[in-house]
Amino acid sequence: MSVPYKQEEHKLTMIPGPIEFSDPVLYAMATPSQAHTSPEFVKTFQSALVNTRKLFKSTDANAQPYVISGSGTLGWDIVGANLINPGDKVLVLSTGFFSDSFAEALKVYDADVDVITAEVGDVVPFDKISEQLKSNKYAAITITHVDTSTSVVSDVEKISQIVKKESPETLIVVDGVCSIGVENLEFDKWGVDYALSASQKAIGVPAGLSISFASSRAVSKALAREKDSSFFASLKKWTPIMKAYESGKPAYFATPAVQTVTALKVSLDEILSESLDERFAKHEKVSNDFKSNLSKLGLKILPLNEKVAASGLTAVYFPDGINGNDLIAKIGSKGFTVAGGIHKALLGKYFRVGHMGVSVYDGHVEKLTKAIQDSLAELK
């Protein structure tokens, strides 16, 4: 897609979201005003919803995409307010900061939460999950597909198999904020019930949208709910709206973010111009090369276990003898924004690099590798 807009030279944002955006996506953000009920926008929203299904690799017509103004965090409220009832037991698999926050959000909705916490930089052992599922009746289990605080990726397929075996009635909920669009998620095939994400990571769209996907089982549970626990996060409210737009008709509950939804439409067109598996493989290769190149520079990667390392970001320990803030500032002076670490057990000890979307395809990662190498040399 060619557009009459080229973004200005700027410091490249290579944090685990927001990521860099393509020119056509940013140009879509500047779309002149359209009524949220106009035929033009209805067509745009319809395309975005149809393609959101593809992003989750779903072909089940009874599963349901939701694109709502908000942030990834709103997805946690949607789970709490629609998929669990007060008092329900929920099993949270914690691989870091974001899993813990998800647990906190669910408690607001009176979930009775059990947390199994992984070792820092590792995932929760499968046998512990089996054991826990045997010992209690859980309404839902939550898996943070990629926890951006530690950059570990959980094996959703394997965990789903365990759940299906031990407790098939338990809803499988995936926090895919930092995974959808970069890590494989076979929504239907693995039997996931609800996966939530946000626009600003591997989906490649400026922040401002909660993007999520529910199985027919999850939708039924939400629609059958006797009492709503939220108005704005109510799937009872949003389901008919999404169905209307996807079928080419406008509907109103709250005004959609016309420009950001238009950007989503454009980004999904870009993403789906190759197969998702090709996209995941490309991200994995660039991520592996980056991690390997950093190791060659003497840097230590978190997690140490390569098998659980995410493809969309890399967490790196600061090297001995170099001040972390100085390193981040030095990399910044070379034109790249990277992020500090946020896991409470490792604060000030590591930094994080996001490599998703445009940055993977346009050679940003290779340039950044050089910038890190030069920064290390200059600080030594």
Next chain:
Amino acid sequence: MSVPYKQEEHKLTMIPGPIEFSDPVLYAMATPSQAHTSPEFVKTFQSALVNTRKLFKSTDANAQPYVISGSGTLGWDIVGANLINPGDKVLVLSTGFFSDSFAEALKVYDADVDVITAEVGDVVPFDKISEQLKSNKYAAITITHVDTSTSVVSDVEKISQIVKKESPETLIVVDGVCSIGVENLEFDKWGVDYALSASQKAIGVPAGLSISFASSRAVSKALAREKDSSFFASLKKWTPIMKAYESGKPAYFATPAVQTVTALKVSLDEILSESLDERFAKHEKVSNDFKSNLSKLGLKILPLNEKVAASGLTAVYFPDGINGNDLIAKIGSKGFTVAGGIHKALLGKYFRVGHMGVSVYDGHVEKLTKAIQDSLAELK
């Protein structure tokens, strides 16, 4: 502000929001990626928050602006989840569709809601409000400043005086979705406790932001709350975030909509380049001229009582003998999107024109008047 971007010719969106946007605002929507914690974005968000105070005419340092990804609707959840406790009595003054939806949202949070409903196209009589406040103890009263279903404007100043006299402990909550930036609201002076709005109406920014303002009394009540009823809509969560950004420091709860917040910063700079009172007077004059010109064309305006007619939009009955859909389509063919009516008592009987922001300053309203005149002539 001059920017290297000029939006394409397009059908002018003259509905009661989303409104037309200026070129600099749309260009800001296409701002290249910035980290939500970057110094550039922190400065932008700081400016937006400082100027949001001015938009509400507040100088109370203990009052608090909130700019959150979401839509106007989210503001209702913020009220329900933070400013009332389950079982609290709330008095809703209903002037149409949006007031009734606000009542519905509050019930989700277990408010015990009483509604006083105005005659269609009129406001709630003051004596009824006094009477009701005398007969019950209300934790809060809600006023829909402008109900976009009927285009009537409620007298917030007078109602606030009544509340202060009859029940000073009752929190005064204003739905300002279609009033902030076009109708006068003296937040401090009138003693308002919480006013909620959205980006896409008179604030002149694409949809995607909930923009609201709380008095120190409302903030205290929210922070003292024992149990949260929402995670994403929790003022306990958002207050420290807003305070940090306003003081020039980043903070994290959920990723802000960097591009839309940048557009808000630009739009507030534009709005505050003249005095707010000048802005309100300009809107009032253009609105009065428009209404008067439509009357001259033989069209009947809702509300009939000019004193309660809003300045940001006009609701117009379809003339006898002309099919409403034909008229809207004919006006559309001349390059203007106007909106159908949504009040359930008058469905299919009227249409609505928004005249806020750019459309008021750039002569769109005059062009639309001509288009309506021509459309009527062609359909007769």
